[in-house]
Amino acid sequence: MALLEIRNVTRRFGDFKAVDDVSFDIESGEFFTLLGPSGCGKTTILRMIAGFGDPDEGIILLDGEPLTGTPPERRPVHTVFQSYALFPHMTVSGNIAFPLEMAGRSRGEIRRRVAQAVALVPLEEKGGNYPHELSDGHKASYPRARPHQPTAPAAARLRSAAAPGAVAHVDGNQGTLATAR
Numbered sequence: 001m002a003l004l005e006i007r008n009v010t011r012r013f014g015d016f017k018a019v020d021d022v023s024f025d026i027e028s029g030e031f032f033t034l035l036g037p038s039g040c041g042k043t044t045i046l047r048m049i050a051g052f053g054d055p056d057e058g059i060i061l062l063d064g065e066p067l068t069g070t071p072p073e074r075r076p077v078h079t080v081f082q083s084y085a086l087f088p089h090m091t092v093s094g095n096i097a098f099p100l101e102m103a104g105r106s107r108g109e110i111r112r113r114v115a116q117a118v119a120l121v122p123l124e125e126k127g128g129n130y131p132h133e134l135s136d137g138h139k140a141s142y143p144r145a146r147p148h149q150p151t152a153p154a155a156a157r158l159r160s161a162a163a164p165g166a167v168a169h170v171d172g173n174q175g176t177l178a179t180a181r
């Protein structure tokens with residue numbers, strides 16, 4: 001069974017079909033890139049995976065379970081946007097810790113996971129820096145540290161911000177999915 005299954009998904013905005021009967025599977029550990037011309041529905045698909053709008057037809061399954069009806073904050077899926085959405089008043093470590101704090105994780109776990117995340121990116125030496133003190137490359141690595149171990153594919157909008165090996169550079173716009181298990 002695939003980790004993520006998009007089955008016959010259609011999404012309409014009024015009479016307009018933004019996504020028309022799309023199906024694909026993503027296996028656990030697979031690096032998957034969604035390519036297509038502007039307006040073909042890539043972002044709309046990523047948004048549905050993340051929980052921002054459900055399909056009008058079809059179904060999205062994660063580990064065999066339908067995601068429909070599960071709100072974004074309850075989905076083990078993380079979206080990384082092209083704009084980094086960093087809190088300017090928080091350090092690198094603070095920004096990475098923030099979603100874990102919101103999720104009510106213990107201080108010990110947050111400390112451990114922040115340390116793992118900055119090592120992974122790597123940004124160990126910049127943990128105490130604020131966003132304005134980072135290079136563009138460092139800022140680009142940062143969103144990858146933030147989701148930190150989601151269990152499902154991460155929807156990325158990194159474009160030129162993508163560090164080599166992090167996600168694929170796509171069509172000058174966006175549409176990259178990187179499994180993050």
Ligand SMILES: Nc1ncnc2c1ncn2[C@@H]1O[C@H](COP(=O)(O)OP(=O)(O)OP(=O)(O)O)[C@@H](O)[C@H]1O
Nearest residue numbers: 013018036037038039040041042043044045173174
């Ligand atoms: N909220 C909305 N209301 C109405 N139409 C929408 C909405 N969101 C997207 N669309 C339309 O749906 C189509 C698909 O949009 P989407 O943003 O998914 O395209 P995309 O493949 O990501 O394009 P791009 O490569 O330009 O980012 C477009 O025609 C867009 O105008």
Ligand SMILES: [Mg+2]
Nearest residue numbers: 042043173174
């Ligand atoms: Mg798009």
